[in-house]
Amino acid sequence: MFEGLDAVVLARAQFAFTMSFHIVFPAFSIGLASYLAVLEALWLATGREVFINLFNYWLKIFAIAFGMGVVSGIVMSYQFGTNWAAFSDKTGPVLGPLMAYEVLTAFFLEAGFLGVMLFGLERVGHKLHFLATLMVAIGTLISAFWILSANSWMQTPAGYAVNGEGQFVAVDWFALIFNPSFPYRLLHMVLAAYLTTALVVGAVGAFHLLRDSHRPGPRVMFSMAMWMATLVAPIQIFAGDQHGLNTLEYQPAKVMAMEGHYQSHPDGAPLILFGLPDQDAASVRYALQIPKLSSLILKHSLDAPLAGLDSIARQDWPPVPITFWSFRVMVGIGFLMLGLGLFSLWSRFRGTLFRSRPLHLFALMMGPAGFIAVLAGWITTETGRQPFTVFGLLRTVESASPLAAPAVASSLIAFVIVYFAVFTAGVVYILRLMAQPPHHGEQGPRGDTPSRTAGITPAPAAIASRRFG
Amino acid sequence: MSAALDIPTLWAFIIAFAVFVYVVMDGFDLGLGMLFPLFPNKADRDVIMNSVAPVWDGNETWLVLGGGGLMAAFPLAYAVLMPALYTPMIAMLLGLVFRGVAFEFRWRTQRERNRWDVAFAGGSLLATLAQGVALGAILQGVHVEGRHYAGGWWDWLTPFSILTGLALVTGYCLLGATWLVMKTTGSLREAAYRQSWWLVIAMLIALGAVSVATPLLDIEYANRWFAWPNILATAPVPVAVAGVTFLLLRSLARRQDYRPFFLSLALFALAYAGLGISMWPYIVPRSITIWQAAAPANSQAFMLVGVAVLVPIILAYTAWAYWVFRGKVDAESGYH
Numbered sequence: 001m002f003e004g005l006d007a008v009v010l011a012r013a014q015f016a017f018t019m020s021f022h023i024v025f026p027a028f029s030i031g032l033a034s035y036l037a038v039l040e041a042l043w044l045a046t047g048r049e050v051f052i053n054l055f056n057y058w059l060k061i062f063a064i065a066f067g068m069g070v071v072s073g074i075v076m077s078y079q080f081g082t083n084w085a086a087f088s089d090k091t092g093p094v095l096g097p098l099m100a101y102e103v104l105t106a107f108f109l110e111a112g113f114l115g116v117m118l119f120g121l122e123r124v125g126h127k128l129h130f131l132a133t134l135m136v137a138i139g140t141l142i143s144a145f146w147i148l149s150a151n152s153w154m155q156t157p158a159g160y161a162v163n164g165e166g167q168f169v170a171v172d173w174f175a176l177i178f179n180p181s182f183p184y185r186l187l188h189m190v191l192a193a194y195l196t197t198a199l200v201v202g203a204v205g206a207f208h209l210l211r212d213s214h215r216p217g218p219r220v221m222f223s224m225a226m227w228m229a230t231l232v233a234p235i236q237i238f239a240g241d242q243h244g245l246n247t248l249e250y251q252p253a254k255v256m257a258m259e260g261h262y263q264s265h266p267d268g269a270p271l272i273l274f275g276l277p278d279q280d281a282a283s284v285r286y287a288l289q290i291p292k293l294s295s296l297i298l299k300h301s302l303d304a305p306l307a308g309l310d311s312i313a314r315q316d317w318p319p320v321p322i323t324f325w326s327f328r329v330m331v332g333i334g335f336l337m338l339g340l341g342l343f344s345l346w347s348r349f350r351g352t353l354f355r356s357r358p359l360h361l362f363a364l365m366m367g368p369a370g371f372i373a374v375l376a377g378w379i380t381t382e383t384g385r386q387p388f389t390v391f392g393l394l395r396t397v398e399s400a401s402p403l404a405a406p407a408v409a410s411s412l413i414a415f416v417i418v419y420f421a422v423f424t425a426g427v428v429y430i431l432r433l434m435a436q437p438p439h440h441g442e443q444g445p446r447g448d449t450p451s452r453t454a455g456i457t458p459a460p461a462a463i464a465s466r467r468f469g
Numbered sequence: 470m471s472a473a474l475d476i477p478t479l480w481a482f483i484i485a486f487a488v489f490v491y492v493v494m495d496g497f498d499l500g501l502g503m504l505f506p507l508f509p510n511k512a513d514r515d516v517i518m519n520s521v522a523p524v525w526d527g528n529e530t531w532l533v534l535g536g537g538g539l540m541a542a543f544p545l546a547y548a549v550l551m552p553a554l555y556t557p558m559i560a561m562l563l564g565l566v567f568r569g570v571a572f573e574f575r576w577r578t579q580r581e582r583n584r585w586d587v588a589f590a591g592g593s594l595l596a597t598l599a600q601g602v603a604l605g606a607i608l609q610g611v612h613v614e615g616r617h618y619a620g621g622w623w624d625w626l627t628p629f630s631i632l633t634g635l636a637l638v639t640g641y642c643l644l645g646a647t648w649l650v651m652k653t654t655g656s657l658r659e660a661a662y663r664q665s666w667w668l669v670i671a672m673l674i675a676l677g678a679v680s681v682a683t684p685l686l687d688i689e690y691a692n693r694w695f696a697w698p699n700i701l702a703t704a705p706v707p708v709a710v711a712g713v714t715f716l717l718l719r720s721l722a723r724r725q726d727y728r729p730f731f732l733s734l735a736l737f738a739l740a741y742a743g744l745g746i747s748m749w750p751y752i753v754p755r756s757i758t759i760w761q762a763a764a765p766a767n768s769q770a771f772m773l774v775g776v777a778v779l780v781p782i783i784l785a786y787t788a789w790a791y792w793v794f795r796g797k798v799d800a801e802s803g804y805h
Contacts, residue, residue: 074529074565085547092541096541100537105775105779107533107534110526115523123794170767418566
């Protein structure tokens with residue numbers, strides 16, 4: 001199965017695999033934690049039961065998703081050392097502190113308050129419980145701050161020097177943390193997390209509205225989710241565009257790969273909509289293109305010259321086909337999100353938000369779209385950084401651990417088997433929870449422990465929630 | 470053997486502290502997992518799970534701090550040790566995946582609950598064995614050339630590392646059993662009391678075996694412990710172990726529910742101090758000292774500020790979370 005592959009390729013496959021699995025969970029829990037904080041705030045402010053029902057409904061789902069995020073995240077924090085030891089030695093002095101701050105300011109905050117958020121409502125009272133929910137939500141955002149700073153530094157390194165041992169060392173921590181691509185990437189990723197969650201919430205709402213359009217819970221969550229899509233999708237497209245311009249300035253090779261520009265265009269570059277990039281022939285086959293549009297988008301002028309990969313040494317080229325296609329997948333889904341937002345806005349003004357079957361079917365179909373867009377976006381930016389780990393400074397082949405290929409192959413197989421077994425089960429459990437509509441007297445994550453609920457809810461609800469558990 | 474308090478020394482203590490807090494907190498947590506097969510009754514298992522469900526995630530965060538902190542403060546050590554411990558590390562991570570998800574998954578299914586109970590127990594055992602084996606592999610030393618690990622991917626596997634693996638299994642089981650003594654009532658507590666007796670004896674045997682085997686690994690370790698005048702400083706450790714063991718057995722006999730857990734932690738602290746005496750000042754024994762592995766001073770200083778400000782706050786809200794879920798747990802009422 002792995003014959004002829006070297007340890008570096010296997011290590012890359014392993015990182016890509018474990019990272020792709022991991023990123024899905026934080027992308028969901030960043031958005032969901034904020035949504036839970038909003039739901040609890042609305043409940044505390046209005047006292048309306050529908051909000052606490054929705055809160056408990058999504059809290060159960062959050063608990064599972066968060067657990068999977070934690071365990072797949074621990075893997076990431078050790079994988080730098082196991083598979084990328086040379087990278088760790090060289091970048092440890094600059095990236096290590098950012099990750100240590102992530103642990104200290106974010107992971108502990110989330111983990112410390114998670115128990116109270118999940119199980120503590122009756123023990124600490126409303127205000128302290130809301131504080132716990134808020135801390136978890138803030139923790140997820142702080143975590144995004146540090147890890148995206150670290151990732152952005154690998155893309156657009158700044159504020160560093162290189163010492164005698166070949167290690168990167170910090171010269172200016174502020175410049176290092178707030179490196180040129182960081183603000184764009186942070187905004188783009190947090191918005192992506194919010195959109196991803198909104199699409200999931202919207203799809204669950206739509207699923208239950210399709211069966212019965214009168215339930216209060218699905219109505220509220222669907223309406224909230226569609227507002228999110230309507231307002232945030234356009235902002236995200238704008239933020240993505242700005243991020244792209246920043247990439248053009250600091251990592252032009254990545255943009256060339258995204259655009260499929262093997263050749264330079266001295267008088268206006270075409271926008272290649274679709275085509276089959278051929279890395280060996282250095283050309284895009286069957287290209288369907290619009291003349292000069294790429295120059296217009298990237299340089300705001302039809303005739304602006306745009307350099308292609310032919311201006312860069314061949315050994316520094318990123319793999320174009322992957323970057324080119326993953327970028328198109330992401331952008332395509334982004335515009336579908338915009339379409340969903342506009343459709344829902346139109347339905348809202350016509351008063352058919354809760355009745356329009358086409359809208360609900362569209363929203364249902366878009367449920368997993370956020371995850372696909374997030375993965376496609378990450379594949380674009382990480383593949384576009386190749387063949388470097390630290391862009392322009394440290395090559396991927398020089399970053400790996402001195403490991404034998406069989407060692408990496410065995411661990412890769414183990415990760416694939418375990419992740420599919422474990423996370424498939426988790427997703428099934430989440431889908432099972434989603435298949436039930438939120439109902440009167442909805443219970444939190446331990447709702448099936450009879451005693452916990454006995455004092456505060458009517459017995460039928462407790463029995464019902466046990467059945468659903 | 471300089472004892473001047475410079476930043477690398479401080480960081481060595483911080484990492485050691487993080488790892489110890491991890492051992493203290495996740496130790497009993499993993500121990501509960503390994504004791505799971507001894508409690509076939511569903512009600513008992515629910516109680517055991519509930520006794521730790523609100524805090525397990527925070528417990529494992531210390532492991533992330535240990536790993537992340539090591540990369541940040543001693544990147545060379547991280548870069549050498551992780552490939553050297555490749556297989557145990559991957560095994561530990563996979564074990565933690567299985568047991569971590571079980572906390573939520575087993576409540577979400579009737580039919581497959583047993584499967585996640587097995588995952589919880591098996592994952593806990595695998596993670597603990599791997600941690601113990603990794604400890605032994607570090608103590609016996611790894612092959613370093615230049616700034617790289619230069620050994621094979623099975624070097625870690627020796628009788629000594631298997632011994633330390635088994636020792637940690639008994640130790641974590643003891644922590645788990647005494648935790649149950651503290652947190653539960655009725656027949657569950659009775660069973661935990663009985664297990665605690667056996668586990669104290671098993672842990673003493675394991676501790677003794679590791680203590681005898683370690684000086685045999687290398688003359689350096691033997692000198693560290695037995696040469697005059699070092700012995701004046703090291704002799705109190707075994708004496709204290711004997712004292713704590715006596716108190717622990719007495720508290721079990723007198724059925725003082727809360728004491729056995731904390732006395733078991735004291736045993737761990739002593740074993741850990743002994744480990745520190747053996748290793749100091751190496752971070753990769755006999756190859757790399759903490760000063761050779763240290764990140765540049767400005768990296769260590771930058772993080773030191775964060776640690777100084779944030780760790781007390783973290784300890785405060787962690788303590789609060791434990792306080793919220795204090796007291797005995799039983800099947801009837803969850804926490805009460």
